[in-house]
Amino acid sequence: MFIRNTWYVAAWSHEVESEALFARVITGIPVLLYREEGGGVVALEDRCCHRGAPLSVGRREGDCVRCMYHGLKFDSTGTCVEAPAQQRIPPQAKVRTFPVVERHQWIWIWMGDSSLADPETIPDTHWLDDPQWRSLPGYIHYNVNYLLICDNLLDFSHLPFVHPTTLGGPEDYAKVQPKVERIDGGVRITRWTLNTDAPPFAAAVKNWPGKVDRWNFYDFTIPAILRMDSGMAPVGTGAQEGARVDAAEFRGCQALTPETENSTHYFFGHPHNFAIDQPDVTRAIHQAVVDAFDEDRDIITAQQRNLALDPGFRMMPFGIDAALSQFRWTVNQRLEEEKRQMPEAVRGA
Template structure:
């Protein structure tokens, strides 16, 4: 049971190029392509005639032709040609999904198209702002999306899962975050003054001995993380002080269910320093790849344990405040949607 009436990240812009691209989202196989004007089209990847995948078909101008029996569909999903007959039955159509492309991310709306309001899209302009640089990250988790969401709602795991990458001292795990319950997610303010630098910061700025660091972010329905994070030499006021000379990031991450047991994970780590040094951007991206492999290992292990006993009772701790609220919001939204 997934939330339908919301925007999900479906792909990086450059994943959808000249040809047909398919991806399963919310257990629904979707076909993506660009029309002749470059706009992204999203259709059910299943011909309405005999259920052949349209992704095995052929792009023809603004349309896609199923290469089983030749039915041709326009960007609205309407069948516009059946080679073997003149009459096109009105029910000969595949579902088309509202799509918005913003700052290198392609968003899709899987619910009621009338509710697909682009004003609901979160601001991720750092992904293509000329003052920021980042590379495109993607991985597939073999886990339910809520396990990935849990992970992103509680950075106390940084010290244990990521001691050699983005984590660091146990003190950072102990730093109590402020958790603000939002109607559509959670806002988390986590910072520590006078901490040792995280390992990746130590590599970027070997001369820094003690820093103020912060990870301040919103984690929003259905799984979008927008973060202001950084480090600065101790004593300048941390996140609230001057950002002059700080290492600053505006991470954009998104969690989209593939199926009940697998999850797409899109991520980038925009930075506003060394923006003319592609090698710096590449190294910062590599830190993320390494760290998220560490997450994937523990989340996959968690999935294997849950598979043995899906109904296991978990013991709630204080650090679960954010993930509990996020799960509560998701559950509430899904129940409301189902009831409507």
């Protein structure tokens, strides 16, 4: 069961090319994305209303798409405008359309009630294309439920154990408890680790005179959007007071989009504001993040396999789980709210 009335990231802008048809399953629904001749993005249900064939294996004809099973043609509003050998087209011959907004290199899609789709509620991720920041686009496909990945992103204690040579640090990094606050639609995490070693990925791209003061502040909001201010500065230079002297700063932008109950699209960028004229630094930071996220995928995939062997297993909460527990509570509350708002006939279906 997925939250419907929210904005999901459907794709990076570069994935939906001019003249091409791009298919992706989002919250269990097949979606076709393509660009109109003017460059705007169209999102249709990737399922012909006639026999259910995927339109994504069809043919572009201007701003329309022709199903290559029986030749029905649909315009960008999802309306069937041509049916070979049939002059009268049934008025109900349509495929569903979805609101889409392209912003800061991400294409956002609304899978629920289109009348509620307010672009002003899309989270700000401007660092992804801000000229004062540099990053590369990332995407990973997971064969796990998206909430297990949410758990991982809300948990710092795993970093020195799963990522000892990438994003992690010494094991004392796991002992520092973050401040967890509930915010509208999610949680806010504040975490300081003072007088610690720079993690390997940061040590590889910047010279440090010694130990560092390290921070991680982020909002994690529905459906599963992480926006993080993280970084480190030489120890004792006033970072806690807001003076980021000779610091390495990052603005992580991550989005989890459920594909199905047991698979997930993971979009991410890790913008930095130092050495922005050195592409090799950007590539090194990006690769360190990719390597770390691959490490996450390995352990979370193994976790899901284990959980699937015993559907009755109940995880035992620890104090380190405060953030992920609060986020799961927020998700459940939103799901219950949407369920209450459904027509009775749909709820009983």
